[in-house]
Amino acid sequence: MSTAALNKVQMPFKDYKSEVPVVWCPGCGHHGILNGLYRALADAGVDPTCLVNVSGIGCSSRTPYFVKSYKMHTLHGRAGAVATGVQLARPDLAVVVTGGDGDGFSIGGGHMPHMARKNVNLTYILYDNGIYGLTKGQYSPTSRPELKAYTTPYGGPDEPMNPCLYMLTYGATFVAQAFAGKPKICADLIKQALEHKGFSYVNIFSQCPSFNKIDTIEFYRDLVEEIPAGHDVTDIGAAMALARRPNGKAPMGLLYKEEGKPTLDEKMAGLVQKLGGHPDYDMKKVINLFRP
Ligand SMILES: Cc1ncc(C[n+]2csc(CCOP(=O)(O)OP(=O)(O)O)c2C)c(N)n1
Ligand SMILES: [Mg+2]
Known part of the structure; x- marks a missing residue:
């Protein structure tokens, strides 16, 4: 979404925290993403009275409680649809969706391509921990087959989906990827997403030490690789090639940005x-x- 026309404020990032205590488990990657979000809001000078944080259901979907903003904690998988309505009704506000891989790509999977192809002017931050955290550990669309979870005690039969490639395919005009263990990179990419006019998608890997015992912080640290400086962010082919992880590494940084649509x-x-x-x-x- 574009914050350019919004009222700007100068607030330290700590002032974007609400009074509600953060209830996530110790060591959960979602803490790093939330810190990145606070910093991004402060760096972009977003006025909390011009901000609407929409979510569905999940641990990650609790984010709006922790952010000083207007907020809607909606139905599981329906955050994108509600946020689209909010944005159309109040295009003068900044709309940010925060939610998980289960919320966005299982039950909410039907909404994701449409936000992208319609270029809805909002920012979608997906906390990708490869599991349903809130319901204590079921296999999600981004789980690796090796994951032994309650619903897949012998591992899963499916290949994980590739969220960035998916979003690029459906025409998202801003696609970035980060890792919760790098909150400064998260903050920088979220800030750019907030300032982008159009649908901006940020996929952030987040370890779930309670229920996903294989996608550890060390696993993600090793998985991600910063996008080389020479990458042309306006080249959709180059973005897709990176998103496909040709060397087995998940690209971290801005993959694609299309302006003027x-x-x-x-x-x-x-x-x-x-x-x-x-x-x-x-x-x-x-x-x-x-x-x-
Ligand atoms: C209609 C409906 N179906 C199922 C559930 C149960 N449920 C709550 S959260 C959740 C998945 C959450 O996983 P994710 O979106 O990845 O968030 P995380 O907790 O991992 O951050 C499910 C299946 C529900 N609340 N509503
Ligand atoms: Mg999840």
């Missing part, structure tokens, strides 16, 4: 104008009908 709210505003602002097509008027 119209966002869904812009296209809808254009349609309203074309229709002469007919009330049936005027989002704000339609929404006002449902306001008490």
